[in-house]
Amino acid sequence: MAARTPQQRPRPAAESSGAAATDRTATDRTATDRTATDRTEAPHVAVAVIGSGFGGIGAGVRLRRAGITDFVILERGDSVGGTWRDNSYPGCACDVPSHLYSFSFALNPDWPRSFSGQQEIRAYLERVTDTYGLRPHLRLNHEVTEARWEPAHTRWRVTTSRGEWTADAVVSATGPLSDPQVPDLPGLDAFPGQVFHSSRWDHELDLTGKRVAVIGTGASAVQIVPSIQPKVARLALFQRTPGWVLPKMDREISELEKRIHRALPVTTALRRGALFAVRELQVDAFVRRPGVLKLVQRLAERHLARQVADPALRAKLTPDYRIGCKRILLSHTFYPALAAPNSEVIASGLREVRGSTLVAADGTEFEADVIIFATGFHVTDMPIGSRVFGAEGQSLAEEWKDGMAALRGSTVRGFPNLFFVIGPNTGLGNNSMILMIESQLNYLIDALGTLRSLGATALQPTERAQRHWNQRLQHRMERTVWTTGGCRSWYLTEDGKNTTLWPGSTSAFRRATRRLDLTEYDLIKRQAPAAATKQEAAV
Numbered sequence: 001m002a003a004r005t006p007q008q009r010p011r012p013a014a015e016s017s018g019a020a021a022t023d024r025t026a027t028d029r030t031a032t033d034r035t036a037t038d039r040t041e042a043p044h045v046a047v048a049v050i051g052s053g054f055g056g057i058g059a060g061v062r063l064r065r066a067g068i069t070d071f072v073i074l075e076r077g078d079s080v081g082g083t084w085r086d087n088s089y090p091g092c093a094c095d096v097p098s099h100l101y102s103f104s105f106a107l108n109p110d111w112p113r114s115f116s117g118q119q120e121i122r123a124y125l126e127r128v129t130d131t132y133g134l135r136p137h138l139r140l141n142h143e144v145t146e147a148r149w150e151p152a153h154t155r156w157r158v159t160t161s162r163g164e165w166t167a168d169a170v171v172s173a174t175g176p177l178s179d180p181q182v183p184d185l186p187g188l189d190a191f192p193g194q195v196f197h198s199s200r201w202d203h204e205l206d207l208t209g210k211r212v213a214v215i216g217t218g219a220s221a222v223q224i225v226p227s228i229q230p231k232v233a234r235l236a237l238f239q240r241t242p243g244w245v246l247p248k249m250d251r252e253i254s255e256l257e258k259r260i261h262r263a264l265p266v267t268t269a270l271r272r273g274a275l276f277a278v279r280e281l282q283v284d285a286f287v288r289r290p291g292v293l294k295l296v297q298r299l300a301e302r303h304l305a306r307q308v309a310d311p312a313l314r315a316k317l318t319p320d321y322r323i324g325c326k327r328i329l330l331s332h333t334f335y336p337a338l339a340a341p342n343s344e345v346i347a348s349g350l351r352e353v354r355g356s357t358l359v360a361a362d363g364t365e366f367e368a369d370v371i372i373f374a375t376g377f378h379v380t381d382m383p384i385g386s387r388v389f390g391a392e393g394q395s396l397a398e399e400w401k402d403g404m405a406a407l408r409g410s411t412v413r414g415f416p417n418l419f420f421v422i423g424p425n426t427g428l429g430n431n432s433m434i435l436m437i438e439s440q441l442n443y444l445i446d447a448l449g450t451l452r453s454l455g456a457t458a459l460q461p462t463e464r465a466q467r468h469w470n471q472r473l474q475h476r477m478e479r480t481v482w483t484t485g486g487c488r489s490w491y492l493t494e495d496g497k498n499t500t501l502w503p504g505s506t507s508a509f510r511r512a513t514r515r516l517d518l519t520e521y522d523l524i525k526r527q528a529p530a531a532a533t534k535q536e537a538a539v
């Protein structure tokens, strides 16, 4: 796991400035070169996509399929993959089945396991990038530092660490799991050992024989702990809140299954359909009937009882809230790793660091060589928000100071032609995010097509439509397990408002985003010429 995949190797300068050198067409080369030399006349594109994870790659594929080829995908990293590039910690794997955690238009008959590892998913995204001709659109190592709507020109000006573009539309596909959250703890700066976040794993560091503290008990910690426990001298898990854990039914997919999927692609689709149906049936319990989840909770209790013999440890690991309130964790190996003789669970949050001594809120101390923060991401305060400025010059972060809100998770009043992939309230508690991403891409493509057919330049939701959408959504949220389950999760803002999850089925969201409803939008026509330089259809 620690070994780097070929895609992780730093790319040569020519390649990392955008597409692989061999892929670059003449017009594309012109665009890139102009970026470097001509800062006053920024090249213009129809669409600037921010991010190249599942959302950005999916957007690229759908744009090309819609016949829109003058777009760039701006990526701050040196390769595609988003959260599946950044999270390379030992044991990193998906907890949604492989055949469901992939694009519907790029089914993969060759998934090696029922739940894919990080490297397979990352390689899959690299393959999709190649197969769908996205390399020429990619601008790697281009961190977006600002995106600003220019009302006089009815366009966006997008500034990156390596050049500027103007664009008719911006697609924000930065995802909720992109910027690590590390608690601001007294004394942490003076810790003499190594410290890193789970999504910034230090692959140079050998943990063998070290005293290691893992902070947090979310989906990342559950995978990290069993992967490192056998090699470390001592492992302490700082657990502020225990999670509910169910067994992970992971297995190798046999050669026969793969052969059948390859020979009969419909079987891959059927497998996906079955996985989807099972998850879709579960939604009602999370959203409308949390009481039903008691049965699932019993399974989790039994799993804990079977795997942890020590009653004191079992008590520590038993949550006091309804299962599903926080993301349900899947693992066969987490509890056995915690029950191992070199492990201890400190049932308290990490409060401060004194030299190499970690001090929990309950006063428990642990001497550590390494601290691994599995403390999650900036989710409810989407970091791109402070870099995006709308029609009145206001930032999205200011606009969202009381919590993120959009129309259909996709568009925000005051920010014309800004489209989100995984926007506010589009997350899922128990299903594949790729389904939601594809719904938002349907909406994006329909919006761009609508603009073209109406001869309009931009659109933004009416205040009324956005308000009604969020009122209805928050009303539905009241009954969900995320609200009633008795926990505090990362789905919620400081004020306890859920601005992260979609309180319904993925089918309902698919229907809600199938078509853009023009009665929900104000249209804007361009007043001034589009841009100083129009980049010709690049590829």
Ligand code: N01
Pocket (backbone or CB within 6 Å): 093, 094, 095, 096, 177, 183, 198, 215, 216, 217, 218, 219, 220, 221, 238, 239, 240, 241, 327, 348, 349, 350, 351, 374, 375, 376, 377, 488, 489, 490
């Ligand atoms: O982060 P988290 P994550 N002392 O936010 C704790 C996705 N993902 O990286 O619960 C001690 O869930 C905090 O405590 P509490 C998935 O969507 C997917 O694990 O707030 N602990 C919590 O336990 C997932 O949900 C896969 O009381 C402290 C933890 O840090 C999301 O990523 C795999 C603390 C943060 O948990 C994030 O998961 C991995 C302190 N001072 C991740 N401060 C898939 O398989 C914070 N915490 C798809």
